[in-house]
Amino acid sequence: MVTRKMDVLVYSGNGSTVESVRHCLYTLRRLLSPSYAVIPVSETAILKEPWTASCALLVFPGGADLGYCRSLNGEGNRRISQYVRRGGAYLGFCAGGYYGTSKCEFEVGNKQMEVVGPRELQFYPGTCRGGAFKGFQYHSEAGARPAEVKIDQSAFKSGLVPQSLKIYYNGGGVFVDAGKFKDKGVETLATYVHPIEVEGGEAPAAVVYCKVGEGAAILTGPHPEFAAVNLDHTTRIPGYSKLVEELAAHDGPRTTFLKACLSKLGLVVGQETSVAPSLSRLHLSSGFPYLIPELLASWSGIIEKKDGEEYIKGENDTFHIEKQETRWSTTSLTKSLPDLPAQDSQASKETPADDGIIDYNAITKRLIPHECDWPGAKETPYFNHHAFCTNLRHYQQERQSEAEEFGKFLLYGEVVTSTNTMLEKNPKLLSNLPNGFTFTATTQIAGRGRGSNVWVSPAGCLIWSVCMKHPMEISNKAPVVFVQYLSAIAIVEAIHSYDKGYENLPVKLKWPNDIYALDPSKPGKKEYVKIGGILVNSSYSSGNYDLVVGIGLNTTNAAPTTSLNALLPAHLAPFTLEKLLARFLTKFETIYKSFCRTGFDRKLEELYYRHWLHSDQIVTLETEGGARAMIRGITRDWGLLRAEELGWEDRPTGKIWELQSDSNSFDFLKGLLKRKV
Numbered sequence: 001m002v003t004r005k006m007d008v009l010v011y012s013g014n015g016s017t018v019e020s021v022r023h024c025l026y027t028l029r030r031l032l033s034p035s036y037a038v039i040p041v042s043e044t045a046i047l048k049e050p051w052t053a054s055c056a057l058l059v060f061p062g063g064a065d066l067g068y069c070r071s072l073n074g075e076g077n078r079r080i081s082q083y084v085r086r087g088g089a090y091l092g093f094c095a096g097g098y099y100g101t102s103k104c105e106f107e108v109g110n111k112q113m114e115v116v117g118p119r120e121l122q123f124y125p126g127t128c129r130g131g132a133f134k135g136f137q138y139h140s141e142a143g144a145r146p147a148e149v150k151i152d153q154s155a156f157k158s159g160l161v162p163q164s165l166k167i168y169y170n171g172g173g174v175f176v177d178a179g180k181f182k183d184k185g186v187e188t189l190a191t192y193v194h195p196i197e198v199e200g201g202e203a204p205a206a207v208v209y210c211k212v213g214e215g216a217a218i219l220t221g222p223h224p225e226f227a228a229v230n231l232d233h234t235t236r237i238p239g240y241s242k243l244v245e246e247l248a249a250h251d252g253p254r255t256t257f258l259k260a261c262l263s264k265l266g267l268v269v270g271q272e273t274s275v276a277p278s279l280s281r282l283h284l285s286s287g288f289p290y291l292i293p294e295l296l297a298s299w300s301g302i303i304e305k306k307d308g309e310e311y312i313k314g315e316n317d318t319f320h321i322e323k324q325e326t327r328w329s330t331t332s333l334t335k336s337l338p339d340l341p342a343q344d345s346q347a348s349k350e351t352p353a354d355d356g357i358i359d360y361n362a363i364t365k366r367l368i369p370h371e372c373d374w375p376g377a378k379e380t381p382y383f384n385h386h387a388f389c390t391n392l393r394h395y396q397q398e399r400q401s402e403a404e405e406f407g408k409f410l411l412y413g414e415v416v417t418s419t420n421t422m423l424e425k426n427p428k429l430l431s432n433l434p435n436g437f438t439f440t441a442t443t444q445i446a447g448r449g450r451g452s453n454v455w456v457s458p459a460g461c462l463i464w465s466v467c468m469k470h471p472m473e474i475s476n477k478a479p480v481v482f483v484q485y486l487s488a489i490a491i492v493e494a495i496h497s498y499d500k501g502y503e504n505l506p507v508k509l510k511w512p513n514d515i516y517a518l519d520p521s522k523p524g525k526k527e528y529v530k531i532g533g534i535l536v537n538s539s540y541s542s543g544n545y546d547l548v549v550g551i552g553l554n555t556t557n558a559a560p561t562t563s564l565n566a567l568l569p570a571h572l573a574p575f576t577l578e579k580l581l582a583r584f585l586t587k588f589e590t591i592y593k594s595f596c597r598t599g600f601d602r603k604l605e606e607l608y609y610r611h612w613l614h615s616d617q618i619v620t621l622e623t624e625g626g627a628r629a630m631i632r633g634i635t636r637d638w639g640l641l642r643a644e645e646l647g648w649e650d651r652p653t654g655k656i657w658e659l660q661s662d663s664n665s666f667d668f669l670k671g672l673l674k675r676k677v
Contacts, residue, residue: 015067460557
């Protein structure tokens with residue numbers, strides 16, 4: 001199995017500051033999207049979750065590195081060090097830079113702030129000493145300044161890096177005597193131009209690159225991840241407004257330098273910087289448009305009226321219902337205009353100036369119900385509603401199909417936060433949605449995956465969530481845990497029954513709910529790569545489990561991983577998102593209705609095994625002291641993974657372990673079953 005490393009993990013646990021994490025997420029997402037998922041990760045995840053297999057870069061932001069030590073000394077640092085030495089990459093900004101050295105010396109002689117001591121990671125073999133400039137105060141901008149640094153252009157393959165630039169600085173250190181560690185794989189990438197206020201040796205290093213085993217680390221004293229657009233120029237600190245202006249003038253060189261650093265760590269960085277996307281309107285439609293007014297009427301208990309406009313104020317999001325007869329009203333047009341800069345309105349808080357950090361949850365989502373017809377191509381150029389509805393009806397009319405509800409109501413957005421989050425985090429709305437209500441999108445900016453993972457969703461990735469009401473009364477016969485397995489079966493079945501000729505495409509299931517495909521870039525080698533993932537969220541309401549089944553599937557995209565279209569022989573037509581979504585919904589509904597009647601019976605069990613990767617796979621059980629075992633299947637009562645112990649010469653001993661999907665995961669590269677948090 002091959003897992004392509006797509007995660008950029010930003011530590012957000014004990015010791016980090018909210019502001020530093022926000023700056024990291026903002027800047028790295030702009031530079032690395034859509035090829036990588038840039039996500040925050042806690043100390044618990046570092047300690048317990050199998051993050052190393054999919055991690056392309058581990059980032060430690062600014063804060064206080066003593067907090068990092070308290071949480072991660074010992075096992076956490078062992079895992080980080082092992083990850084880097086085996087080919088991983090580490091990027092430490094300010095406190096994260098101190099943390100990656102062999103010794104930290106901070107504000108020596110200052111009884112209130114002094115921190116002196118060894119550090120376990122030791123990527124840099126010497127000492128980081130700070131602050132390089134005086135005036136630092138915790139949780140304050142009082143000591144901030146624009147630090148000018150000189151770049152060693154010879155350290156980068158690209159000759160486009162600037163000779164010098166000014167970077168935000170607030171408490172960072174100098175990497176003492178960096179020039180003396182060249183024989184240990186240390187390169188000085190940038191030096192402080194102005195005299196520093198601690199002893200740093202000749203040519204005081206502000207940014208260093210350290211070769212660490214098969215991997216590497218870049219450590220910084222200043223903050224090249226801080227963009228001026230996200231600094232508040234109204235902060236009442238003398239000279240702060242001028243600081244922001246100076247940094248803004250150097251924003252282009254700062255971005256170029258940071259791109260070069262990321263490339264030096266082995267990441268693929270595009271030439272263009274991703275612009276923070278704007279959320280699009282949401283289009284509510286049905287294959288039978290006359291049903292839309294009925295659906296809106298059923299929402300009367302949750303719709304609020306204000307100034308003649310209708311809103312649903314959910315727990316996480318607010319939705320403005322823009323009915324077609326009122327979309328071009330004076331009130332609606334006025335609300336669509338940008339606010340004057342001087343106004344301190346909610347709208348001005350929602351939309352940052354100059355493309356800064358956006359609080360997407362605070363933005364009111366605009367929902368358009370289509371009560372007379374489907375949305376046209378001008379309104380939804382990236383999703384053909386006519387093709388979706390036509391294919392849905394065609395598949396529903398197949399013999400043995402029981403499909404009639406799933407996809408009857410469709411919500412579509414070109415750019416959304418997360419289809420799963422917008423449903424699951426708004427239970428007031430969710431509890432009023434009919435069974436089979438489907439939400440799909442072209443682009444997600446905060447897609448969610450299992451555990452700490454985020455699903456990267458570039459154009460061409462089919463993204464959708466289905467709402468289901470699973471009756472509590474049948475939970476003994478049809479346990480809700482199996483819904484993740486049913487959706488996985490439905491995905492593979494949908495692909496294989498998309499049309500004639502697609503039935504042999506090499507697509508499989510990985511337990512418990514990932515979709516894998518044979519890597520077409522390596523013909524002759526039986527290596528599989530992940531092309532899809534499933535996330536099921538569950539809550540309870542009025543005798544039902546309210547489920548949101550969220551799925552992302554690489555379908556027509558060229559990046560970041562293999563897509564379904566890459567698997568097709570030349571004579572087969574490419575997949576289309578609309579037709580594949582319709583095919584999935586009809587398969588899923590038919591499989592689910594069978595499950596509700598007879599549970600996970602032998603027919604469904606055989607169908608699951610036909611598509612999965614694990615028959616007789618030998619694995620190591622981390623939770624059982626490294627015991628070897630052979631996968632035998634899943635239990636038909638609660639969907640537990642069954643593994644039989646192997647003894648001498650891999651002979652079965654008869655001892656069976658039953659493992660839960662929510663507390664274990666497969667590390668395919670090692671054939672290892674790991675405990676999850």
